[in-house]
Amino acid sequence: MKIAILGTGNLGLSIAKGLIFSNAHTSLFLTKRKTEAIREYEEYSKVTVTSNNLEAVRNSDILIFAVQPTQLEKILEEIKEELTEKHVLISTVTGFKIPRIEKIVGEEHFIIRSMPNTAIAVGKSMTCLCSNEKGQKRIAIAEAIFNRLGTSIIIPENKMQAATVICASGVAFWMRLIRATSQGAVQLGFDAKDAQELSMQTCLGAASLLIESGRHPEQEIDKVTTPRGCTIEGLNEMEHNGLSSSLIKGIQASFKKINNISEQ
Ligand SMILES: NC(=O)C1=CN([C@@H]2O[C@H](COP(=O)(O)OP(=O)(O)OC[C@H]3O[C@@H](n4cnc5c(N)ncnc54)[C@H](O)[C@@H]3O)[C@@H](O)[C@H]2O)C=CC1
Ligand SMILES: O=C(O)[C@@H]1CCC=N1
Secondary structure, eight states, X not given: OEEEEESOSHHHHHHHHHHHHTXXXXXXXXXXXXXXXXXXXXXXXXXXXXXXXXXXXXXXXEEEEOSOXXXXXXXXXXXXXXXXXXXXXXXXXXXXXXXXHHHHHOTTSEEEEEEXXXXXXXXXXXXXXXXXXXXXXXXXXXXXXXXXXXXXXXXXXXXXXXXXXXXXXXXXXXXXXXXXXXXHHHHTTOOHHHHHHHHHHHHHHHHHHHHHHOOOHHHHHHHHOOTTSHHHHHHHHHHXXXXXXXXHHHHXXXXXXXXXXXXX
């Protein structure tokens, strides 16, 4: 596979790291307007760093666009004459809908939207995918790429905004929960390093229990909550202070904002 990442910033670099460190054995073009910050990645085999998007497109089959929403139109205009039937276009750009992409490059291309998260850098991204009609024939390629870098599911395009909130912004939400529980652990006497270790590993263990058993969170909670014990005491205090409610309200606020952004 020959992959180009057009716009190697935060997310683009995370995808690149995921591909490089999972030994995907793919040729990889990384583009960025000023390449100094990513020049070091040329040390890896089959990686080319360039500011020339056209060169990247000509030498690749899979084009992953990871620029800011305001930059996508310009880059699509720049490269559209170079597109051939070998190309599969994968856009990670938030809120930039497929019909808008088709309007610039034409409906005849394989167009896929992908919403990964930054955990792609460590091969643990939850990635949501959708495509135009033509792209359905190539979505398996996108699944293969993103399953290598975590887990992927195919969803209808009208759920992409919601997926962005839950999965992409979701990384930030979960980080705050980990930070908060670490702060609690420090207050109970652990030093900061141990506190974070306890919190991270407990979080990983809780998610793994659900992933591996397929059970509902409440079934696992029931196993931990001894009657009149300390867990239910803590949980109820958290809920009296609005734990679940504040998370749900935060998700709703985030969703409202993303819908406003994409209308602009
Ligand atoms: N950060 C995240 O967790 C996620 C971000 N996204 C979306 O991915 C996109 C990228 O986000 P970030 O990586 O955070 O942005 P960023 O600003 O860090 O990266 C964009 C990169 O594209 C480069 N660029 C801009 N115009 C270019 C051009 N014409 N040719 C080549 N390179 C060009 C910029 O120099 C920059 O390095 C955004 O649309 C964002 O909404 C999607 C999922 C998760
Ligand atoms: O915060 C944002 O708007 C973007 C979309 C998801 C992650 N970052």
